[in-house]
Amino acid sequence: MNKPFKLISVFAIAALMATTAAACSGNDGKGGNTGSAGETNAGGEEAAKPELKRLNVWASEDYNTYPVAGLLEEATGYKVKYDMLPQDKWAEKLNLIMSSGEPYDMVTSYSDMALYSDYAQKGALVDLTPLIDEFGPNIKAAIKQESIDALKVNGKLYAIPTTVTYEINSSILIRTDWLDKVGLPMPTTTDELTAVLKAFKEKDPGGNGERNVPLTIKGDQSMIDNLVGAFGMPNNWNDVDGKLVPRVMDPSYKDYVAYAADLYKQGLIDREFVANKDATAKEKFASGAAGAIVVHWADIPGISEALTKNLPDATFAYVPALKGPGGEFGFAANAGFDRLTYIPKSAEHPEDAIKWINASLEPDTFRNMAIGTEGTHFKMENGGYVPILPIFNDERNLANNFMAGTDEELYPQYWQARVRKSPVMFEAFDFLNNEQPDEAKKANALGLAPYMQQYAKNNQQLETMVGDYTVKLIAGAESIDGLADFQAKYMAAGAEASSGEINDWYATIQK
Amino acid sequence: MHSKTVKDYALDGTIYLLLTVMGLITLLPFANVLSKSISEEWAIVSGKVGIFPVGFQLDTLAFVVTNSQFLRSLWISVLVTAVGTLASLLVTALTAYPLSKRELPGMGFLIVLFIFTMMFSGGIIPNYLLIRELGLINHLGSLILPALVSVFNLLVIKSYFESLPASLEESAKIEGARNLTILFRIILPLSGPVLATIGLFYAVYYWNDYFNPMLYINSTSLKPLQLYLQDIVMNADTSSAIDKSADDLMNVPAEGVRSATVIASTIPILLVYPFLQKYFIKGVLIGSVKG
Numbered sequence: 001m002n003k004p005f006k007l008i009s010v011f012a013i014a015a016l017m018a019t020t021a022a023a024c025s026g027n028d029g030k031g032g033n034t035g036s037a038g039e040t041n042a043g044g045e046e047a048a049k050p051e052l053k054r055l056n057v058w059a060s061e062d063y064n065t066y067p068v069a070g071l072l073e074e075a076t077g078y079k080v081k082y083d084m085l086p087q088d089k090w091a092e093k094l095n096l097i098m099s100s101g102e103p104y105d106m107v108t109s110y111s112d113m114a115l116y117s118d119y120a121q122k123g124a125l126v127d128l129t130p131l132i133d134e135f136g137p138n139i140k141a142a143i144k145q146e147s148i149d150a151l152k153v154n155g156k157l158y159a160i161p162t163t164v165t166y167e168i169n170s171s172i173l174i175r176t177d178w179l180d181k182v183g184l185p186m187p188t189t190t191d192e193l194t195a196v197l198k199a200f201k202e203k204d205p206g207g208n209g210e211r212n213v214p215l216t217i218k219g220d221q222s223m224i225d226n227l228v229g230a231f232g233m234p235n236n237w238n239d240v241d242g243k244l245v246p247r248v249m250d251p252s253y254k255d256y257v258a259y260a261a262d263l264y265k266q267g268l269i270d271r272e273f274v275a276n277k278d279a280t281a282k283e284k285f286a287s288g289a290a291g292a293i294v295v296h297w298a299d300i301p302g303i304s305e306a307l308t309k310n311l312p313d314a315t316f317a318y319v320p321a322l323k324g325p326g327g328e329f330g331f332a333a334n335a336g337f338d339r340l341t342y343i344p345k346s347a348e349h350p351e352d353a354i355k356w357i358n359a360s361l362e363p364d365t366f367r368n369m370a371i372g373t374e375g376t377h378f379k380m381e382n383g384g385y386v387p388i389l390p391i392f393n394d395e396r397n398l399a400n401n402f403m404a405g406t407d408e409e410l411y412p413q414y415w416q417a418r419v420r421k422s423p424v425m426f427e428a429f430d431f432l433n434n435e436q437p438d439e440a441k442k443a444n445a446l447g448l449a450p451y452m453q454q455y456a457k458n459n460q461q462l463e464t465m466v467g468d469y470t471v472k473l474i475a476g477a478e479s480i481d482g483l484a485d486f487q488a489k490y491m492a493a494g495a496e497a498s499s500g501e502i503n504d505w506y507a508t509i510q511k
Numbered sequence: 512m513h514s515k516t517v518k519d520y521a522l523d524g525t526i527y528l529l530l531t532v533m534g535l536i537t538l539l540p541f542a543n544v545l546s547k548s549i550s551e552e553w554a555i556v557s558g559k560v561g562i563f564p565v566g567f568q569l570d571t572l573a574f575v576v577t578n579s580q581f582l583r584s585l586w587i588s589v590l591v592t593a594v595g596t597l598a599s600l601l602v603t604a605l606t607a608y609p610l611s612k613r614e615l616p617g618m619g620f621l622i623v624l625f626i627f628t629m630m631f632s633g634g635i636i637p638n639y640l641l642i643r644e645l646g647l648i649n650h651l652g653s654l655i656l657p658a659l660v661s662v663f664n665l666l667v668i669k670s671y672f673e674s675l676p677a678s679l680e681e682s683a684k685i686e687g688a689r690n691l692t693i694l695f696r697i698i699l700p701l702s703g704p705v706l707a708t709i710g711l712f713y714a715v716y717y718w719n720d721y722f723n724p725m726l727y728i729n730s731t732s733l734k735p736l737q738l739y740l741q742d743i744v745m746n747a748d749t750s751s752a753i754d755k756s757a758d759d760l761m762n763v764p765a766e767g768v769r770s771a772t773v774i775a776s777t778i779p780i781l782l783v784y785p786f787l788q789k790y791f792i793k794g795v796l797i798g799s800v801k802g
Contacts, residue, residue, distance in 0.1 A: 055729065058742055060762060062580060062731040083649075083729035086738070088745040096636075096726065100643055166757065279766075283558030298760035306556035400758045418758065425761075 050349050051079045052356055054106040055097065057339065058087040059401045067395040068369055068402045075368070076359035078352065091115055098124055101346040105353040108404060111161065111337035114456035119342070120153040126343040127156045131354040138361040139354070142407045150336070150448040159340040160357060160405040165415040167333035167441050168432040171226045172215070172319040173285070173300070174292040181205035189323045190230050190259060197268035200291040208289050215263070216270040216290040218281045222470035223247065224260065225294055226331060230324030231256040234332040234442040236463065237502065244445055244506050246499070248466045248490055255325070257473045257480060264474050274475055288314060297429045301422040318431050321440035330440045331432070335447025341404035357404045366407055370414040372396050378417050385417035393421065445506065452501045458494030465490060547770035548572055555766045575771040583732060584739040585779070587651070588718060591735055595655040595717040600710055602659050603668055604702075608694050610665075611672035629662045635726070642727055653727035654735065658716060664709045671705040672698060707790035711783075718780050736776045743772050 056063060063069055063082030073079055083104075085093050094109055098119060109115070119125050132139050139160060151159050174196075179186060182199035197214040199205075204212050217224060228234055231252040237244040240251065247253055263269045270276060270290070285293040286306035295303065297318075307314050321329040341357070343350045360366065371378045371385055377392050378385045387396075400415075420426045446455075469486055472478040491499075515523075542562045547555050551566030559565050575581055609615055610622065633641070638657070647653035675698065683693050699706070721737040728734055734742075743764060 060743075060764065064731065065579075082731075084731060085729075086725060087742040093725070096639060097729070099636075100639060102643075102648070102729075169757075280558070282556060286553075287557035287559065296757070296760060298757045301761075302552070302556050302765065306553035309551075309553040310557055397762060418761065421761070 049078050050352055051081055052105040052349060052352060053081050053083070053103065054108070055094075055102075055104045056082055056084050056108045056401060057090065057110060058084050059398050061398060063398075063401070066398055066402075068399050071368060072360060072365070072402060075362070075365040076356050078356050078359075080356070085109070098344060101344075103346050103348045104344055105347040105349050106341055106357070106404060107344055108339055108341040108401075111340050113451050116151075116159055116340055116342070117153045117451035117456070119344075120156070120158040124345055125158040126345055126347065126350045127158060128160065128343065128354065129157050131343075131351060132157075135351060135354045136358045138358045138363075139405060142361045142366075142405055144408050146448060147337070147408065150450055151340070153451055159342040161337040162339045162341075162400070162403050162406045163408055163411075164334040164336060164338050164447075165406075165412045166419075166429070166433050167335075167443075168331045168436065169225070169334065170294060170296045171321075171331065171432060172224070172292050173295050173303075173316050173428070174319050175206075176315045176317050177313060178205040178291045186317070187319060187322060190227065190325065193227075193319070193322055194263065194268065197263065197292070198266070201267055206288050206291065211289045213270045213284055213290040214268045215292040215294075216276065216281045216284045217273050217294050218276045218278050219274050219471065220467055221273075221294055222260075222467050222474055226319060226322055227260065228256060229330040229332070229440075229442065230322045230328060231259070232324065232326060232328040234330045235444045235446075237444075237446055238442075239445065242510060244499075244502050246462070246466070246490075246495060248469070249487060249495070249499075252326070252328075254480060254483065257470065260474045261476060261480075265476065269474070274471060286310065292319075297419075297425060297432060300425045300428050304424045318428055320431075321436060330442040331436065333441040333443045335443045335445075339403075360403070361405055361407065363407070363410075366403075367410070367414065369399055369402060370396075370406075370411060371399075371417050384420070385414060386420050387417045389421065392417070446502070449502070449505060452498070452505065454494065454497040454501045458498050462490065462493060462495055462498070465493065544770045544773050547767055548774045549771075550767065552765050552767045555770075571765075571767045571771045572775065575768060575775050580731070580734075580739060581736075581772065581775065584734050584736045585776070587733060588736040589779070591651060591654050591720075592714050592717040595658065596710055596713045598655060599659055599661075599664075599713045599717075600706060603661070603665050603709065604694070604699060604706070606660060607665050607668040607672055608698065611669045625662045625665065639726055648727055649730045649733060650727075651733060654717070654720065654723050657723060658713075658720070661713070661716075664712055668702070668705055668709060671702060675701060704790050707787060711787045711790070714783065715780065740772060740776050744769050 059066075063084060069080065069082065090109070091112065094107070094115070097104070098107075143160065147161050147163060148157055151157055151161060172193075174186070176186070178200060179196065182196070182203050182205050184192075184196050184199055187193040187196050200214040201212065206212060225234075228247070232238065233247045233250045233252055233256065237246050238250060239245075260269065264271075264273075270281070270284070273281075276284075281290075281293055282295070282299065282303055284290040285295075286303050288307065288311045293303075304316075307316070321331060323329045343353050347353060360369065371387070372392065372395060374380065376388065377396055378387050380386070387393075397418075400418075416426075416429075419429045449455075469478065473480060539562065543560070546562060546564035547560050548571060549567055549569060550560045550564040551568060552571075554560050554565035610618065612618075615621070632638070642648060642653050642657070645652075645656075647656065679697055679701075680693055683697055688696070719737060720735070721741060724733075724735050724738045725741075728738065
């Protein structure tokens with residue numbers, strides 16, 4: 001009984017090896033073929049521009065049929081075939097594609113420095129500097145030197161960035177009609193905010209009874225924007241006496257937690273906040289049960305529409321930067337990149353890819369791509385670009401996805417046309433980004449930091465660790481007395497290494 | 512058997528009631544998604560929509576089913592399911608038939624080879640490389656070929672073939688029929704229930720298959736419905752907002768649109784079930800009783 005089985009296994013393994021060997025030899029043959037095909041292509045390039053293949057992030061419509069694709073084809077003379085990454089787990093798919101050597105001429109992904117520098121260090125990307133020197137005058141003009149420096153890996157540039165276009169994401173959105181009803185002005189300090197929330201709780205201006213919530217937040221939002229700024233730690237890492245320190249190691253962390261925990265204890269922060277999902281918190285505000293919420297300005301149109309339907313008299317506004325007990329205030333301000341575009345080593349037409357990017361950054365083409373033509377897609381009002389709807393939505397809504405590099409001076413202005421699609425959204429955006437004083441915008445020092453191995457590796461896990469811990473502190477499940485223990489654990493879990501790396505770099509730019 | 516007493520009726524009634532309630536409870540999430548798809552967006556955002564729709568409207572559903580990408584994905588899914596199911600049935604039956612003949616030389620070895628693939632596979636990366644070397648990346652073949660024969664289904668069909676009386680074939684042979692004629696004119700027509708069941712297994716597999724297209728399809732125009740659905744539904748998950756720009760946040764499809772997409776893509780396969788259910792139940796019994 002044993003013998004035949006052994007025999008069968010031997011056969012099975014032999015068969016497997018035979019097929020593997022066959023697959024390998026097939027592989028070699030094909031590799032040789034593509035090589036020679038590439039050479040012949042290179043010879044004929046002068047005559048005809050090749051079709052380029054570009055991999056991009058997910059978009060809700062097909063890139064290939066979107067109006068901007070046609071516009072770019074006309075302006076650059078290149079036909080581009082666009083594929084896109086999935087929405088979910090895009091990084092895994094990208095890894096698969098990069099490691100299998102798919103011949104994409106351009107790859108655009110979200111700005112993930114860890115991923116990018118990993119590809120660069122493993123030699124999967126083409127060094128862009130010589131190509132840009134030769135074929136990219138527009139690229140040179142559009143991208144600032146500091147952006148290029150931040151993207152260098154071992155002294156070489158492998159990616160062209162699109163930078164973030166605005167600074168402040170979110171603040172506390174408060175019901176101004178509730179403020180009127182309780183007879184209090186818009187709060188400007190943390191103490192005033194406490195008083196306002198107390199009045200919201202006691203006077204119940206919304207008539208919600210049991211359901212009344214002064215301030216709602218979602219469960220993973222233990223670092224409340226604006227409030228963290230009032231305690232001098234708007235960003236994840238903040239400058240304390242010339243060194244960058246993560247929030248949980250910040251001397252103000254204790255004070256912030258004490259303040260937030262007190263709000264929670266008094267019932268001024270949503271009692272159920274730990275279980276709140278993003279949608280739950282928004283439901284509470286949109287239905288009129290909550291007097292304040294922490295949201296990104298891009299979420300405002302949906303909330304506003306629902307709130308107006310439910311309560312036609314409801315009005316709301318963002319709370320300006322609140323002053324804390326120590327007189328500090330401010331918002332975390334974005335710095336750095338939104339997306340990165342790179343050319344994999346497996347690309348068949350790297351020169352043409354750079355030529356294409358260069359052509360797309362030609363000022364008129366770039367402007368047309370970003371906001372269309374004046375009179376058709378946008379009009380000028382008070383020096384601002386105002387979109388003409390609905391054609392702007394139909395033909396330019398996804399335009400940002402086509403960009404491989406932006407004009408870093410002009411694009412933030414063009415871009416505001418997108419925010420003006422919704423007047424309430426623009427009002428909120430304008431208040432945070434244009435009306436707040438510059439001192440209230442605390443730039444994220446790490447936004448333009450170069451790749452740092454330890455930090456890239458540990459950051460996400462450490463942030464989750466601190467977030468969970470802070471939730472427990474605010475909700476009273478942990479005592480602040482255990483802070484030193486937690487800090488020791490936190491440092492041991494990788495923050496020590498990250499901190500060393502970050503401050504070595506930070507010292508070099510302080511001079 | 513004694514006749515039912517009042518107590519029996521009461522007990523039966525309670526059991527039926529309980530089972531009905533339990534059955535309805537499983538429908539609740541579906542009812543919630545359905546009512547979201549036909550409610551006004553403001554009501555959804557305010558959390559007012561539970562089991563019943565608020566502010567009835569059909570515009571969202573109409574918007575979703577007229578979306579060109581939805582229609583294209585639907586077409587791809589229907590195509591892959593139809594072609595895949597037919598091809599799978601054909602190839603599986605063609606493989607199962609010779610394996611059902613005890614006089615086949617080396618049969619034990621062949622069966623072991625098949626079973627071997629049931630337990631061991633090359634893994635994702637080798638599979639991906641294989642598909643790539645076959646030139647099937649971004650090709651619908653990559654959705655059908657790897658799933659062409661499921662060994663489990665093969666064994667079910669094989670054991671069904673074995674249960675058919677051998678004398679049928681012998682008489683056909685006496686009449687001068689060759690092997691293929693016997694298979695197509697005699698064996699397959701007699702195998703209706705098992706083919707319908709296995710066909711449904713394959714059809715549901717092809718329809719629901721999400722993993723293969725996720726790996727092998729990059730082109731938007733070739734994405735089947737499940738992949739389209741995944742993209743739409745996951746898009747709103749703001750927990751991944753860290754790597755999203757405001758442009759993406761501004762373009763997140765509304766909750767109503769997502770619900771309507773889920774509904775619209777579930778209905779087609781739901782429609783197939785009632786017609787095949789009777790075979791389904793009959794077919795699953797195959798192999799459970801040897802007779």
